[in-house]
Amino acid sequence: MKDAMNIRFLIREILHSKSQAVVFILCVALSLVSIVAINSFRSDVQQSIASDARGLHGGDIIVHSHYDFSPALQQEIAALAKKTGIQVARTWEFYSVARRADGQDSLFSNIKAVEKGYPLYGTVELLSGREFSRVLQPGKVVVAPELLKRLGLALGDKLLLGDSVLEIVDVIGRESLRPVDFFNFGPRILVAAADLAQMDLVQKGSRVQYEALLKVADAGQINTLAAGLQARAVTGQERVATYATASSRVKRFFDNLLFFLSLVSVFTLLLAGIGMQSSLAAFLRRKEKSFAILRSLGATGSFLLRHYLVIVFILSFIGCAVGILSGLLLEKNFSTLFAGLLPDNIVLGGSFFDVLEGIGLGLVVVTFFTFLPLSKIKNVKPAAVFRKESDNGRQNRGTYVLIGCGIILLTGLVVRQLNDLRIGLYFLGGVLALIAVISVLIGILLLLLSRLQIASLPLRQAVRSLLRPGNATRPIVVTLASALSVLLTIYLMEYNLHATYIASYPADAPNLFCLDIQKNQQHDFRGLVGQDVELFPIIRARLTSINGERIHRESEMKKRGDSLAREFNLTYRPKLLSDEVLIKGDSLFGNVREKSGLVPVSLLDTVAEMGDMKMGDVLIFNVQGVPMKAEVSSIRSRTKSMLYPFFYFVFPEENLRAAPQTFFGALKVKKSEIAQLQNTIVNHFPNISTINVGETAAELEKILQKLSTIINFFASFSILAGALILVSSVLATRMARIKEAVYYKVLGADTRFVLLVFFLENFILALLSSGCAILVAQAGSWGLCRFLFDIDFDPSWPVSFAMLVMTVCLVVTLGLLSSVSILGQKPIRFLREQS
Amino acid sequence: MSNILLQAENISKYYYLGDQKIMVLGNVSLTVNRGEFVVIAGSSGSGKTTLLSVLSGLDRPSIGRIHMAGRDITDLTEDQLAPVRNTLTGFVFQAFHLIPSLNAIENVMFPAELKKDPEARNKAQSLLDQVGLQDRGKNFPEQLSGGEQQRIAICRALINDPEIVFADEPTGNLDSENSEGIIQLLVDLHKDRKITLVIATHSQSLASRADRIVRLHDGRIQEG
Known part of the structure; x- marks a missing residue:
């Protein structure tokens, strides 16, 4: 009795409390099911992105900018293009309005002009089955099926893009560079780069993503070539990455979504853990008398503990198996739940690693949540046969050490799951605070x-x-x-x-936005849509430092939410907008100029919080290659939250008047007249994009x-x-x-x-x-x-x-x-x- | 009004253990008159508790009929038995069976509250006074000794002035001093309140004070 493992005893003990045993198993299973499903899904998403990384980015090296490439970079790319074993294809991607040839209808679309050879990796599959590079010739376009449907066009019809009239020659079936398309608010149009000049849509200040894709025959050269390009790139403006290091919107989207789902899953895991603990405690409470009887018959505390460890192990094993299998089965059916959001090349299904990871997770969770109830078994005294002894609740030092180890283990699990120490700790703190408050x-x-x-x-x-x-x-x-x-x-x-x-x-809020209005189009644009239209100047720039401290792109991009490293739209105006109030400072620009001689800048409170910026802080901007030093003169806040133009950084007109800029127009139009006005605007100004x-x-x-x-x-x-x-x-x-x-x-x-x-x-x-x-x-x-x-x-x-x-x-x-x-x-x- | 309060006619009780039929009571007939103090005696396993539970309606006989206060209660449902248990009978058990979440006075007043008696608390307090537990009303069962718990249980059995009180080994869990106290209490209550008492017990001391002893052996009445 003291040493042997009594199998019959184990079976009897489980069967005698089978309902509680089932609840315990279900709690273990529940703690794992969503987390295993999410982890397995994450690895499938990563697999689908990583396995086709070249196809996703279209090249070995990707050079990206929001501006036309700087001369040094252009020269370097051109020089590389001439080398044997290196192939280059440039692309220009932007939003603009595509029109029917008869001017009757128009559609805000995503246009990508590509050079011959595009895509260097991956495919653009056409519904006709023909080869993309043979089909996309100058004067022709291939379009997403949605465009044909919404504009009522068919193959062979003409499409107006800017100043060009192009023939629709095929329909896009799938693009490996665009595995999901729910990020885009307009159907795709692929056009030959040779038509770009004729279209005249890429103008100064236009919002265009410039890319150069390089295919390198010798894979060993990729990093060296990328470093060479990076050396010639304008820091903070031009980005050079390889297929292995480049980020993508798809990856960022799934990173964020899976991160949030991980939070929810960890929360479920913690609650199921509490369930595990309470069901095991109840299971053991029923056995207290039996323990006392066994102790009085000579069974040692470790005999009982050993047997119950085995019982918990058996139940946990079943729970883990059920949880892991259910998690993988659930993940296998994510195609229904995530319909429309999944990369089209994703293969859903569990791997051996997912099972191993699930077992590891299960072990940590079960150990942590069953330790306390199990540790009490050893303390049951034979005297409990005669009377019910109440637990004094005191734990010895060893117990506290083990609880501490358990908490560290659990924290490690949460941090690993969320892949972020700070947020992991905040999350655990938040959950504990929530539980404490309740x-x-x-x-x-x-x-x-x-x-x-x-x-x-x-x-x-x-x-x-x-x-x-x-x-x-x-x-x-x-x-x-x-x-x-x-x-x-x-x-x-x-x-x-x-x-x-x-x-x-709001009924009186603008419902039609017009982008990329050129400086010289202001007068005519007002003439067309009405003199009372509000036009906001937009100057694109980056924030490079705050009080002498550089903005680190890498660490900023890792942050969830908005980033200080991204490109901002600066504006100039002398007064607050109708939905703004000053929360710091007496006026928009104060007397900064007189005091420090720097350019005054007014911040919106949200960006001030992002960078912990205060009144008097010195900011340096890179305005399309020109540095500008500014001092924070005021901080503003918005009184209403709605889809209405707002600007993080506002300057006096004299400081930005000469910078390359476009204008943004916000119009209030009767709903029934929006489409007609959109047509009128783009027929007059093909370069202006309108957004309903x-x-x-x-x-x-x-x-x-x-x-x-x-x-x-x-x-x-x-x-x-x-x-x-x-x-x-x-x-x-x-x-x-x-x-x-x-x-x-x-x-x-x-x-x-x-x-x-x-x-x-x-x-x-x-x-x-x-x-x-x-x-x-x-x-x-x-x-x-x-x-x-x-x-x-x-x-x-x-x-x-x-x-x-x-x-x-x-x-x-x-x-x-x-x-x-x-x-x-x-x-x-x-x-x-x-x- | 008939003098017979309780009448068992040819009752048998058996269970099945697998295919095996276990006879616990065999063809027992018994009559208890109003105000009578009857003790059911017998060795362990003779069927005392089974007979008591069948007589009181806590269990149903396999064969035979039970009449209580002129009414056949044999086939009554649990809900039909509820008012019988609440007003006509009282129970005292060996293991006391007090409601653990209620304190002493609440346990005593519970049956009176069930019948919406506005005097429930006063009656309960008065009963506690009678059994010497006037200061223990706010104590919970686990805070009371066995003897005190049994006195509370007796008060609870009496609060609705039942015509008959059934007690199963009321001194079985008590030491001799407490047993004697409980026996005296039951005997006094029987005398003072003219209550009919049917008690299953091993206790010779208790049996010796009864009006009649019904002795059971192997589920059959041997004597009485």
Whole structure:
């Protein structure tokens, strides 16, 4: 008995508490299912991007700029193009308006002019099956099917692009450089670079992405050649990367989405971990008497611990297997959930590494969450056979050390999962804070409940039952409330962002934006659309340093959200816009010029926060190659949040008047007249791009809805964790419930009374959980709206109420289902067992 | 009004253990008159507790009928039995069976509250006074000794002035001093309140004070 592993004992112990064992297995499985699915999905996305990196970028070396290449770089590229074994193809990508030849209709489109040989890697598949390089000749275009549909055109028809009339010769089936196309707000048009000059759409200040793709026969030369190009590139303006180092929008999008889904999955893992701990604790609580009997028969503490370690291992193994398999099965079906968002070359499916990773994760999670309940087994004394000893809750030093190790292990897991130490720590801190806040709230509410003088007998009994010794009321409510509060917060943020930016787009706000208006077109443009149109000058520039400290592109680009290393649109004007207020400084430009002789610049509060910039800070900008030193003269804030032009940096006119610039026009047009006005503008000014804001917002909303469905799907796993904890508690307190039900019946209570008590008990439990969740979610969402997004907050009470009702239904149903079987039975059976 | 309060007619009780039929009570007939103090005695396994539970309606006989206060309760459902248990009968158990989440006075007043008696608290307090537990009303069961818990259980059985009290080994979990106290309490209550008492017990001391002893052997009445 002391040394051998008693297999029969193991089996009996598991079978005797099979319901709790099942809940434990489900908790282990649930903790892994979403995280395994996400990790496996991440590796598939990375695989699809990495395996076709050359195809995704179109070359071995990619030179990129928002401006035409500098002469030195151009010379270097031209020199390389002449070398044997090196092939070069240049591209120009921009948005503009494509028109029907009859001028009847137009469409904001994504145009890419490409040189012969493009793409150097990857393919542009045409629906005709013909070879792209043979089809795309000067004077011809190939277009996305959507363009034909929306403009009512067919193959062979003419298309107006700028000043060119081009023939549509084929339709694009797939582009390896564009594996997903939901980022683009206009259908693709591929045009020969030879037509670029005739189109006349690439003008000074136009928003064009210039790229040169290089294919190098000798792969060993790639890095050397890239370094040589980088040496000639204008720092901060021209970027040289290889297919292995280049970033892509697709990768950034998935990095961000998967990061957020990882957050949600880790949250589910933590909640399921709590479920694991509470179900194991309940499982072991039922065994305390058996432990005491075994101890009194001579079994050592380590005999019990060893056997229970094996039991937990067996159950965890089953849970891990179920979790990993379900996770991989779920991931295999992501094509439905992520429909329209996935790269077209992705192959979904688990790998051996995914399974190994899942097992590793499972081991860490199970170890951390089962350690405390298991450690108590050794402490059960034989004397417990005679009396119920209460745990004094004190842990020895070794336990604290092990708890510390467990926390470090768990933190490591979270940081690894999120791949970001700072955010990992913030996240864990945030989750702990959320749980702490909810625990305190619940503690106060339960204390108040225990002190209430309740006249109604069923209600009093329900409250007393809720507070019965050994009841897991607190962990259930904390877990359910945490899960619900996160779900409700996600919903409320989504709702408020939608309400602010999309649904409540003000009736008097501009609904047609015009881009790339040239300086010399201002007068005629006003003549065409009306003199009262607001035109905003736009000068593109980069911020290079703050108070002498350089902006590091690499570290900035790693940040989630906006980056200080990106190109900014500067503007000049003498006064605040109608939706702006000064929050620092007396006037827009103050007396900086008189005091320091520097150029004054007014910052928007959001960019000031991004770079921790204050009044008096000295900023250096690179305005298309020309450095400009400026001092912060004021900080502005916006009074309304909406799709309306805003500028991070505003200068006095005299400092930027001479810089290369375009103008941005914001017009308010009757909805029915937008299309007609768009046609009129582009027919007069082919280089001007027009954006129908309402239509763009609707497109954006579609993507947001898709993303929110995905996030809600993963967040719902945390609700399952809460439900499992509830089931575990119901099972753990089943004996206590039966006991109470039997006593009520023996004393003369009927079924209605017993049911009413059980109903009220579960009802209060649900009210506490959802009430706390609503309180925390409403307060949290208000804070996020007010301080982070700076938008108005609408509490959307009907949704909170709906969540409350659904929680009540779920909790009451689960609670009652487990108790109903007791009602019809004769009390004597239970009384005999108790005696 | 008939003097017979409880009547068992040819009752048998058996269980199945797999294919094996286990007979616990065999063809038992018994009558208990109003105000009578009957002890069911017998060795362990003789069927005392089973007989008591069948007589009180906590269990159903396999064969035979049970009449209580002139009403056949044999086939009543649990809900139909609820008012019978609440007002007509009282129970005292060997393991006390107090509701752990309620304190002493709340345990006592519970049956009275079930029948919406506005005097529930006063009656409970008065009963606690009678059994010498006037200061223990706010204590929870786990804070009371075995003897105190059993006295609370007796108060609970009496609060609705039942016509008959069933007790199963009421002194079985108590030491001799506490046992004697409980026996005296039951005997006094029987005398003072003229309550009908049916007690299953091993206790000779308790049996000796009964009006009648029904002795069971292997599920059959040997004597009484």
